[in-house]
Amino acid sequence: MTTVSEIYNYLCEIAPLWLAESYDNAGLLVGDPDSNVKKAVLSLDITEKIAQEAHDTGAQLVISHHPVIFNPVRRVMANGATSAIWNLAKMSLSAICMHTNLDAANGGVNDVLAEKLNLTDVKRLSDDKVMNFKKVVVFVPESHAEKVRKAMAEAGAGKLGEYDGCAFETHGNGYFRPLSGSNPFIGEVGKPEKVDEVRIEAICAPQDLKKVISEMLNAHPYEVPAYDIYEDESVCEKYGIGRIGRLKEPKLLREFGLFVKKALDAQCVKLTDAGKEAYCIAVCSGAVDEDIITKAAQAGADTLVTGEMKHHLYYFAQNMQINVVEAGHFTTETVILPVLMQKLEKRFPDVEFIIAKGNKEPYYVL
Secondary structure (H helix, E strand, O other): OOEHHHHHHHHHHHOOHHHOOOOOOOEEEEOOOOOEOOEEEEEOOOOHHHHHHHHHOOOOEEEEOOOOOOOOOOOOOOOOOOHHHHHHHHOOOEEEEOOHHHHHOOOOHHHHHHHHOOOEEEEEOOOOEEEEEEEEEEEEEHHHHHHHHHHHHHOOOOOEOOEOOOOEEEEEEEEEOOOOOOOOOOOOOOOOEEEEEEEEEEEEOHHHHHHHHHHHHHHOOOOOOEEEEEEEEEEEEEEOOOEEEEEEEEEOHHHHHHHHHHHHOOOOOEEEOOOOOEEEEEEEEEEOOHHHHHHHHHOOOOEEEEEEOOOHHHHHHHHOOOEEEEOOHHHHHOOHHHHHHHHHHHHOOOOEEEEOOOOOOOOOOO
């Protein structure tokens, strides 16, 4: 049966924790990593009501975007600001929260937001973080070289651009002597051995490394396989919070604002007009600061779509000559939940995943 830790590890493959901002608190924040999961509830936030809904529907896990524990907690009480944490623990519910790491991840919140707005030629607004690939090298007897190479490829090794299964093999001699207590696949205890071996090397994305090593070891016949892991500075993955793309044709700002409202099913949108048509669109889910607005303007965007921003930033955006469409913090981020649920359903078919009925904006507009 699927456990909390298995789901958590998969989510960390989708959105590695090192992508999270320094102020963030993403991860498995409440619960037992070894507990079994038959049903999980997805929600943008974890509130007391969401925890109660999860319990009432028979779930064992709640997966959210916003961390249920963000700032340090000195005490957990049944009422007040920590009531959600109290209820999770009381009802034996685990909580996994994927926040700014999911914002920045490829295929994460901002990519989904850009897709909802029908943007084309979508790129990262900026490359805020870079992670080098790994080079995995393993030495295998010739009889098992193909088996090990295929196992590594199926686990994700050798993916590069529009290619997969990329690897290189070198034939040579391996030398070893089994010592007392060993159980050698080849050779006898106490006798030096010379074996025809193959050196297999393949690049590996950092999030796939654990799985590649695991599958390589499972396929390898030796009791103690010899392998190396190197940092590969020639291949890397780049990540960033925002995205930028283009509409099929320019729109008046008011027209584009109404389109955003409909596309995201927003209660309302607020427009900051810099006197430009909307065509080159930057998106940043949730909230923005001066840095994001500056990056969007410098990247050539005429319009920025976001959830919310502080009062002084309206004037800052106008001075930077960029329109802003505010569609609501909740509205620009909840778009990830159906996409995330589909991925989880595919990976864990034995678990039922649902989006919480209580996953709603915490306010309404008159």
